[in-house]
Amino acid sequence: MTSRNTSALRKSNAGKSAAKSGNLKKATSKTGKLPEWNLDDLYAGIDAPEIARDLQRMDSECVTFETDYKGKLAEQTAGEGGGKWLAEAVRRYEAIDDLAGRLGSYAGLVHAGDNVDPAISKFYGDVSERLTAASTPVFRARAQPHRRCRP
Numbered sequence: 001m002t003s004r005n006t007s008a009l010r011k012s013n014a015g016k017s018a019a020k021s022g023n024l025k026k027a028t029s030k031t032g033k034l035p036e037w038n039l040d041d042l043y044a045g046i047d048a049p050e051i052a053r054d055l056q057r058m059d060s061e062c063v064t065f066e067t068d069y070k071g072k073l074a075e076q077t078a079g080e081g082g083g084k085w086l087a088e089a090v091r092r093y094e095a096i097d098d099l100a101g102r103l104g105s106y107a108g109l110v111h112a113g114d115n116v117d118p119a120i121s122k123f124y125g126d127v128s129e130r131l132t133a134a135s136t137p138v139f140r141a142r143a144q145p146h147r148r149c150r151p
Helices: 007-021 024-031 048-071 073-078 082-111 118-149
Strands: none
Touching: 048 082, 048 118, 073 082, 082 118
16 A cells, blocks of 8 residues: 555644634644554455455355354353363454454544545445445354343
8 A cells, every 4th residue: 555645634724713813823833743553454445455355355254253153152061171162262352353443443544534534435435334244244243142131
């Protein structure tokens, strides 16, 4: 991803606000150069193939999680090896959560860095929508045992 220099945009917006109040020098000297995130440790850019791969993996892992665990908690944990079964369920849930966090953090931080660029705004919206859709089976799988516990 090529680094976007949004400092100029921020300065011009700050200048417009300050110009309205007649205090241009004071506003620009307070902020100076704002820091920018280096998100290369997460993904190379909004069009990186790893993002599409991870979104597809999220979809797949969430559906598999629901298939493997929905409605099975009480029976499986009561049986022989129930603790190991539950530990594996928690490990898989945490892996899904980590992947979702990585995708959501990247999309959110890129968008926070430049929320004026329509391509970045679309990317943010698309990733958010995919994360919501992918996580639905996981929440259904988690919610199932709780319904049985209600009086």
